[in-house]
Amino acid sequence: MKKYILLLAAFCFVWCGAPVWAQSPEVVVGSVTPLTGKLSVYGEGFQQAMNLALDEVNAEGGINGKPMKIFFEDNNSTSKGSVSAIQKLITVNKFPLIFGPAASSNFLAVCPIAQQNRTILIGAESAAADITKCGSYVFRVFPSDLLQGIGVAELAESLGYKEVVLTYVNNDWGVGLADVFKEKFTAKGGTIIDEFPHDEGKTDYRSEILRIKKANPKAVVNLTYIKEGAMLLRQAYEANVTVQWLMGSASKSPKLVELAGGAAEGVIGTYPTFSQETPAYQAYKSAWEAKYPDKKMPIFGEYNYDMVKLTARALRLAKSMDPDDIRAALFEAGKGYVGVTGDKTFDENGDVGAVYGRWTVKDGAITDYK
Amino acid sequence: MTYYAQLLLNGIIAGSVYALFAVGLTMVYGVFRFINFAHGELIAFGAYFVLFFIGAPFSLPLYAAVAPALTLTIIVGLTQDRFVYKPLRHRSHITLLIASIGLSFLLRNIIRLIWGSDLQTYGVALTRGVTFFGLSLTWIQIVMMATAVVFLGFLYVLLTRTMLGKSLRAVSDNMLLADIMGISMKKVGRTVWVLASIFAGTGGILMAVDTNLEPLMGLTNLIKAFAAVLLGGAGNVWGALIGGLFIGVAENLGVAFFSPGYKDFISFSIIIIMLLFKPRGIFGIAGGVR
Numbered sequence: 001m002k003k004y005i006l007l008l009a010a011f012c013f014v015w016c017g018a019p020v021w022a023q024s025p026e027v028v029v030g031s032v033t034p035l036t037g038k039l040s041v042y043g044e045g046f047q048q049a050m051n052l053a054l055d056e057v058n059a060e061g062g063i064n065g066k067p068m069k070i071f072f073e074d075n076n077s078t079s080k081g082s083v084s085a086i087q088k089l090i091t092v093n094k095f096p097l098i099f100g101p102a103a104s105s106n107f108l109a110v111c112p113i114a115q116q117n118r119t120i121l122i123g124a125e126s127a128a129a130d131i132t133k134c135g136s137y138v139f140r141v142f143p144s145d146l147l148q149g150i151g152v153a154e155l156a157e158s159l160g161y162k163e164v165v166l167t168y169v170n171n172d173w174g175v176g177l178a179d180v181f182k183e184k185f186t187a188k189g190g191t192i193i194d195e196f197p198h199d200e201g202k203t204d205y206r207s208e209i210l211r212i213k214k215a216n217p218k219a220v221v222n223l224t225y226i227k228e229g230a231m232l233l234r235q236a237y238e239a240n241v242t243v244q245w246l247m248g249s250a251s252k253s254p255k256l257v258e259l260a261g262g263a264a265e266g267v268i269g270t271y272p273t274f275s276q277e278t279p280a281y282q283a284y285k286s287a288w289e290a291k292y293p294d295k296k297m298p299i300f301g302e303y304n305y306d307m308v309k310l311t312a313r314a315l316r317l318a319k320s321m322d323p324d325d326i327r328a329a330l331f332e333a334g335k336g337y338v339g340v341t342g343d344k345t346f347d348e349n350g351d352v353g354a355v356y357g358r359w360t361v362k363d364g365a366i367t368d369y370k
Numbered sequence: 371m372t373y374y375a376q377l378l379l380n381g382i383i384a385g386s387v388y389a390l391f392a393v394g395l396t397m398v399y400g401v402f403r404f405i406n407f408a409h410g411e412l413i414a415f416g417a418y419f420v421l422f423f424i425g426a427p428f429s430l431p432l433y434a435a436v437a438p439a440l441t442l443t444i445i446v447g448l449t450q451d452r453f454v455y456k457p458l459r460h461r462s463h464i465t466l467l468i469a470s471i472g473l474s475f476l477l478r479n480i481i482r483l484i485w486g487s488d489l490q491t492y493g494v495a496l497t498r499g500v501t502f503f504g505l506s507l508t509w510i511q512i513v514m515m516a517t518a519v520v521f522l523g524f525l526y527v528l529l530t531r532t533m534l535g536k537s538l539r540a541v542s543d544n545m546l547l548a549d550i551m552g553i554s555m556k557k558v559g560r561t562v563w564v565l566a567s568i569f570a571g572t573g574g575i576l577m578a579v580d581t582n583l584e585p586l587m588g589l590t591n592l593i594k595a596f597a598a599v600l601l602g603g604a605g606n607v608w609g610a611l612i613g614g615l616f617i618g619v620a621e622n623l624g625v626a627f628f629s630p631g632y633k634d635f636i637s638f639s640i641i642i643i644m645l646l647f648k649p650r651g652i653f654g655i656a657g658g659v660r
Contacts, residue, residue, distance in 0.1 A: 203582060204581060213373075238498065
């Protein structure tokens with residue numbers, strides 16, 4: 001009998017007491033990252049940018065003397081994969097803070113789980129306006145589309161277009177963006193002559209083009225992705241529709257020009273931007289070139305870099321690793337923090353502001369619109 | 371008025387390509403009595419093989435790439451039959467159906483493996499459409515319609531005027547009886563796969579010239595073809611032709627009344643309505659290549 005009690009005591013010594021005296025020698029946060037699947041081409045760059053920031057954090061002494069680590073969990077670029085990844089990070093690894101997955105749909109799939117489990121979730125690439133409503137534990141260092149809708153409305157207004165046709169991709173992202181645009185554009189006295197969503201992933205948009213032709217506008221606001229945008233531009237050109245196309249940031253890609261050819265010429269769009277002339281950006285650039293001399297700087301790498309640096313700053317300030325303490329520290333750390341991608345002051349929803357630039361297609365290349 | 375006429379015209383063009391897809395699908399059904407879900411991949415393979423031949427090291431011009439591409443598509447079609455469907459021929463229709471779903475996944479992923487998931491184009495130069503009586507058309511749309519007319523005309527002659535066509539119809543009427551009468555099942559089966567592959571592949575190529583290519587292109591078009599087949603009565607070649615045209619026109623004219631964002635809703639609604647009320651098609655004919 002005595003033997004069993006001793007054994008039990010020994011067990012208890014190892015297991016019950018473990019969290020108390022086995023203070024972790026490092027600070028680990030989780031990350032749901034697309035390392036396989038269709039977004040993996042981007043995921044690799046995100047991971048490298050995060051690791052670059054991590055190196056700098058640890059060179060500066062880590063989190064109050066302890067090294068910081070990121071535990072990457074793959075989500076196979078899907079919502080389902082993101083959900084199982086975050087469930088593992090929360091229940092098995094018990095991380096108080098997790099970097100969320102790329103693509104708004106994946107991010108939206110995991111944000112209720114993080115919110116429910118009182119786990120901080122931070123996104124670096126998710127733009128959907130709905131993310132604002134995810135809850136008090138959800139943050140992002142990437143500007144919300146809400147701001148972009150306003151940006152496009154301002155673009156149309158500044159170019160002097162009072163009447164436009166509005167078309168948008170028929171999903172959460174497109175509808176949300178279109179709503180913001182409409183509200184802002186009509187409030188300033190603009191008129192939307194015709195408005196219709198278009199399906200994602202289709203190749204034949206000729207009937208949609210006819211609707212535009214029928215309305216006979218001077219400008220069309222087309223809030224869409226690369227592929228859909230390119231097909232719309234191309235088929236409008238073939239149908240002899242000549243309008244000024246106004247687009248958002250999701251279509252700003254050399255692939256759009258490749259697919260649409262000459263039909264993309266003259267498109268004007270907006271995109272969230274930040275100055276590449278700042279010392280912060282230059283430092284990021286040279287650090288990147290030193291660590292990855294053979295690799296091009298990835299899209300959204302800067303946002304991932306800022307996310308890690310800002311998180312480290314917050315973790316240093318946090319009273320404990322409790323999510324509520326980290327949350328308070330994040331607001332504190334963001335206040336007036338200017339990273340590579342600009343001001344990262346969080347509003348009460350955990351969103352950041354943005355500066356919008358303008359792009360256009362000239363001679364088959366994407367350039368800044370002046 | 372021109373607005374509706376243009377929608378109608380766009381519908382006829384889209385529908386003529388759907389008809390090319392549907393005819394092959396319905397012929398396979400007529401003879402072998404199962405819906406070949408991998409038919410969509412024949413569409414995609416046709417298009418991707420052209421991409422293969424216009425790229426290095428062949429660098430063929432587009433028109434020259436069509437023949438070798440279709441030859442390879444036929445090989446894919448015949449291989450489907452030889453290694454998957456033939457060994458299962460005497461099993462239940464459900465087995466064949468499930469096998470074809472599996473095969474379609476396999477083939478789609480082969481496309482992804484070889485050419486990647488990204489969108490591709492043939493890089494056809496951009497042209498302004500031509501205008502007749504206020505209706506605009508691009509040259510590729512004209513080619514699409516002309517090809518459909520030629521192909522379907524050829525099929526009509528084949529089915530009604532040749533021995534091969536007649537035996538094909540006999541087999542689809544009654545496979546056992548045709549076998550007893552000495553019609554070569556092997557030959558008929560091969561003909562059906564060759565025709566289905568050519569029709570699907572050609573439609574795929576036309577679509578890719580008109581728009582672009584992606585691994586899922588077969589699946590999206592299969593749904594249209596399936597709706598056309600149901601509408602015309604499974605196994606009925608001319609029903610599939612009319613079904614294809616109907617769906618193309620309905621989808622495009624629908625835009626005038628609903629939002630264009632719900633174009634696919636029309637083909638899905640047709641599938642559901644047909645399955646519920648008229649599973650044998652509007653012509654009410656059961657089976658048989660007619």
